[in-house]
Amino acid sequence: MSSRSDILARLRGTAVPAVSLPAYPTIPELTQEALVERFRANASAAGSTVISGNLNWSEIISSASPSAHKIYSDGNIDTDKSVMRSFSLPETLSKSHTAELSRTRTSTDNINQPHSVLLDVAVLTSHLAVAENGSIWLTDSVEHRVIPFITEHLIIRLIDYDLVATMADAYDRLDSSLAFCICIAGPSKTADIEQSLVIGAQAARSLTIVLE
Amino acid sequence: MKVGLFIPCFIDQFYPQVGIACLELLEKHGCTVSYPLDQSCCGQPLANAGYEKKTTQICQDYVRRYQDVDYIVTPSGSCAHHVKHNYPRLVESADAQSAAERTYDIIDFLVDVLAMDHCDTNHPQxxxxxxxxxxxxxxxxxxxxxxxxxxxxxxxxxxxxxxxxxxxxxxxxxxxxxxxxxxxxxxxxxxxxxxxxxxxxxxxxxxxxxxxxxxxxxxxxxxxxxxxxxxxxxxxxxxxxxxxxx
Amino acid sequence: MSTTVARDIEAYVRDEKRVDWHDESLWHIRSKRDRSTHGLPEWEQLRQTASQIKEHVISKLPDLLEEFERNATANGVKVHWARDAQEHNEIVVQILQSQQIDKVVKSKSMLTEECKLNHHLEKHAIQVVDTDLGERIVQLRDEEPSHIVLPAIHLKKEEIGELFHEHLGTDKGAADPKYLTEAARQHLRTKFLESTAAITGVNFAIAETGGVTICTNEGNADLGVNLARVQIHCMGIEKIIPRWTDLGIFTRLLGRSATGQSTTIYTSHYHKPRPGTEMHIILVDNGRSEHRKREDFRASLKCIRCGACINTCPVYRRAGGHSYGATIPGPIGSILNPTRKPEDHAELPFASSLCGSCTDVCPVKINIHEQLYLLRQDITETSVVPASKTRSFSFLARILTRPRLYRMAGSTARWATRNLPRWAIYHRSNAWGQYRDLPAAPQDSFREWYMKNRTS
Missing domain, CATH: 3.40.50 (Rossmann fold)
Known part of the structure; x- marks a missing residue:
């Protein structure tokens, strides 16, 4: 018997009383104003920077990363910096890249990022944000799935977006047939060393959210 | 109302003053309190050690002992919980179910049944x-x-x-x-x-x-x-x- | 039944300063959990809903697994089934070897810990690097995680500094968490870039869509998966949830319960592989279908591995995770391990004061402490318990069912406490008295008082 049929047979061999699926709890609705306020507060609490109003992209990028020179954007932004609109990821990442990276010093104040596939800043577009945790959603439309993680600093533009109260509302709106989607609720973080919170664990060191 | 007092083993042996306080409090609130003399323990020490099967006799004795009272009151939340939570499973009978339902820790009994709302003593501490x-x-x-x-x-x-x-x-x-x-x-x-x-x-x-x-x-x-x-x-x-x- | 656990706990507790520190670290997380849940009026409704969804899953598990497989396959995912740890490990090796892959990164997965996958991969000359910072730390130390969410919670920063100095070349004596985390970031980035395969655990697998959801704070799972040409997701069969929208319940519970965060930083949903790459999902039984047969303990299959019961447990906080001698420590581990392997873990359900904090904190409402109580009954009935233990409890039962015998024993004990010298009372066989004085024994028991004052 295959493992598959063996496991299924074992499971079917045990009668477990049926339990029906419950209805979801209903949650009181919030005004748009309250949602925005919550979103801003929760995003800041998670270590994100939220920006709105008159946008100066050169400044936004500089404040995320003063020395940024490898910048990727999935849309048009008006800046004096040179921005890539497409980003090529090598089929297999070569050994030399790795060697180069491993030569970088492990110091917090002097981090050198010579790697050609490593981005300094990525600017990506999102259309969905969640107030209860200050998160934003990215979907399939990201050119390479690795971009939001491999970039040193991540900037998310919220354009024509829905701001919903809870994760439950977000899942309601999302298309469940997406090949890939991700909810990001702040910069990468860890507290694995003595519960000390460190921002910038492995993925993006900072998250800037731009409300447009 | 008729109340049967259950004084758990360690209170009986080491803290008789707690049993006395309960008895007097219940009487002050107008309860007719009886204390069955052949009691010992609720069986929890055995049951928590994994030997609840050895306590069926203890449960049955408890159920029988308090058949004629409206409530069974004890000054031990832990013992009351053991009786209420485990007895009906250990001795599957209507009597055991009834005894479990009639069993109260003194704290719950004072609040929920006697609705105690004032106290004449004082304790400046x-x-x-x-x-x-x-x-x-x-x-x-x-x-x-x-x-x-x-x-x-x-x-x-x-x-x-x-x-x-x-x-x-x-x-x-x-x-x-x-x-x-x-x-x-x-x-x-x-x-x-x-x-x-x-x-x-x-x-x-x-x-x-x-x-x-x-x-x-x-x-x-x-x-x-x-x-x-x-x-x-x-x-x-x-x-x-x-x-x-x- | 061995007494290894009791011995290990005792040894851990003796280091008072470390216990202070360990207890405070975990209580801090429990406090954060309280702050984030108490701000959510619908919290108890969410728990109830999640619990019922999971009960539904357990009842319909075979159907849901088939539905999941059908949908995942249609998405271009290869689904594998493994009866046990051995078969799971072989499947992983076979996937990697068929692609000539000898380097793999792995994000946190308690399932692969349970299956001892790393050991198996190393035996087949495949380098595996754990990429969660805490996991990497314990991997470099060649030990097991001491917690399911915080693998290195047992270690002080100085110990980690020493470890990183030895393995990653950080400055000697450096113990600043920020500096050490940065060093790990640089070290792990080289591993991400040189690996062509990535293994992850699974937080939720959605039957309706055939996709998997993975939650991390570091982003390490996604870095691994999205740089690799082969992604492998390993999951216990109980990780299934029926509907996509059920995630709206579970993601609200998971982060808050685990660390007090309103959500994990990254919640990723993988349905299809990237063009030109492979995506595999391995469904692992390894004792779960047997566990599911046991009515009293079935509900522990609802567990979503948030670790809240571990953080709140007054025993775990003072005993340390390694004292449990099991992959999953703490209250839920004290059910999962002995339920599946009673011969190795019979002691665990007894290492609890049955305070019930675990049950109240559990986001899917597993009656953890009640199951521990029932498991104790089960173990004394079915496992080998020392005859001396059974004899002494039979003796106690005899005393308690004979009121006259009970009274005699009681008054003798009180007499002894009043009249014997301390050395005769506080000797080695008096386990109570090793740490505590006995209460002052009164002349009269309550019954004796009652006889004198209330009977005529």
Missing amino acids: RVGLHIGCHSLRGLRQAQSSEIVGEEFSRPRYLTSLIPGIEIVSLSRQDECCGFGGTFAVNHGELSARMGHDRLQDHIAAGAEAIISGDMSCLMHLQGLSKRKKIDMNFYHIAELLNGLPA
Whole structure:
């Protein structure tokens, strides 16, 4: 018997009383104003920077990363910096890249990022944000799935977006047939060393959210 | 109303004053109290050690002993919880179900059945309130700190009726004291450590006495503080409600 | 029944300073959990809903697994089934070897810990690097995680500094968490870039869509998966949830319960592989279908591995995770391990004061402490318990069912406490008295008082 049929047979061999699926709890609705306020507060609490109003992209990028020179954007932004609109990821990442990276010093104040596939800043577009945790959603439309993680600093533009109260509302709106989607609720973080919170664990060191 | 008193083994042997306080309190509230003389223990020490099957006789005796009373009241939340929670499963009978339903810890009985709302004694002391885990999460005498919802606390309500008393705030409101029945013996070092942490929280909060509806937790904490020569008083809430002997 | 656990706990507790520190670290997380849940009026409703969804899953598990497989396959995912740890490990090796892959990164997965996958991969000359910072730390130390969410919670920063100095070349004596985390970031980035395969655990697998959801704070799972040409997701069969929208319940519970965060930083949903790459999902039984047969303990299959019961447990906080001698420590581990392997873990259900904090904190409402109580009954009935233990409890039962015998024993004990010298009472066989004084024994028991004062 295959493992598959063996496991299924074992499971079917045990009668477990049926339990029906419950209805979801209903949650009181919030005004748009309250949602925005919550979103801003929760995003800041998670270590994100939220920006709105008159946008100066050169400044936004500089404040995320003063020395940024490898910048990727999935849309048009008006800046004096040179921005890539497409980003090529090598089929297999070569050994030399790795060697180069491993030569970088492990110091917090002097981090050198010579790697050609490593981005300094990525600017990506999102259309969905969640107030209860200050998160934003990215979907399939990201050119390479690795971009939001491999970039040193991540900037998310919220354009024509829905701001919903809870994760439950977000899942309601999302298309469940997406090949890939991700909810990001702040910069990468860890507290694995003595519960000390460190921002910038492995993925993006900072998250800037731009409300447009 | 007819009340049968159940005085658990360790209270019978070591804390008779707690049994006396309960008896007198119930009588003051107009209950007709009987005390069956052939009682011993609820069986929990065995059951918690994994030998509940050896306690069927104990359960049956309990059920039979209290057949003629309206309520069975005991000054031990832990024992009350064991009877209410486990007896109907151990002895599958309508009588056992009925005995379980009629069994009350004295704290619940004073609040829910006798609706106690005043207290004539006084106790001008700063006290720390320890709610035993079985009273808290088993009998739901109070809202546990984990649950999100309206706060309530029967032991706190009763304590607040006592003129002159002040309840201190603990840094960990409902941390376990580490008694846990046979756990106290099988994991003595750990149990003692848990108890010392609990004691320390009360001391740091400025408590002059620790009070509880669970005498077994207090027996453990008292034993630890005596060993370390810590000056602390321990009372069952019923003792204070009834008034300490002069 | 061995007494290894009791011995290990005792040894850990003796280091008072470390216990202070360990207990405070975990209580801090429990406090954060309280702050984030108490701000959510619907919390108890969410728990109830999640619990019922999971009960539904357990009842319909075979159907849901088939639905999941069908949908995942249609998405271009290869689904594998493994009866046990061995078969799971072989499948992983076979996938990697068929692609000539000898370097793999792995994000946190308690399942692969349970299956001892790393050891198996190393035996087949495949380098595996754990990429969660805490996991990497314990991997470099060649030990097991001491916590399911915080693998290195047992270690002090100085110990980690020493470890990183030895393995990653950080400055000697450096113990600043920020500096050490940065060093790990640089070290792990080289591993991400040189690995062509990535293994992850699974937080939720959605039957309706055939996709998997993975939650991390570091982003390490996604870095691994999205740089690799082969992604492998390993999951226990109980990780299934029926509907996509059920994630709206579970993601609200998971982060808050685990660390007090309103959500994990990254919640990723993988339905299809990237063009030109492979995506595999391995469904692992390894004792779960047997566990599911046991009515009293079935509900522990609802566990979503948030670790809240571990953080709140007054025993775990003072005993340390390694004292449990099991992959999953703490209250839930004290059910999962002995339920599946009673011969190795019979002691665990007894290492609890049954305070019930675990049950109240559990986001899927598993009656953890009640199961521990029932498991104790089960173990004394079915496992080998020392005859001396059974004899002494039979003796106790005999005393308690004979009121006259009970009274005699009681008054003798009280007499002894009053009259014997301390050395005769506090001797080695008095386990109570090793740490505590006995109560002052009164002349009269309550019954004796009652006889004198209330009977005529």
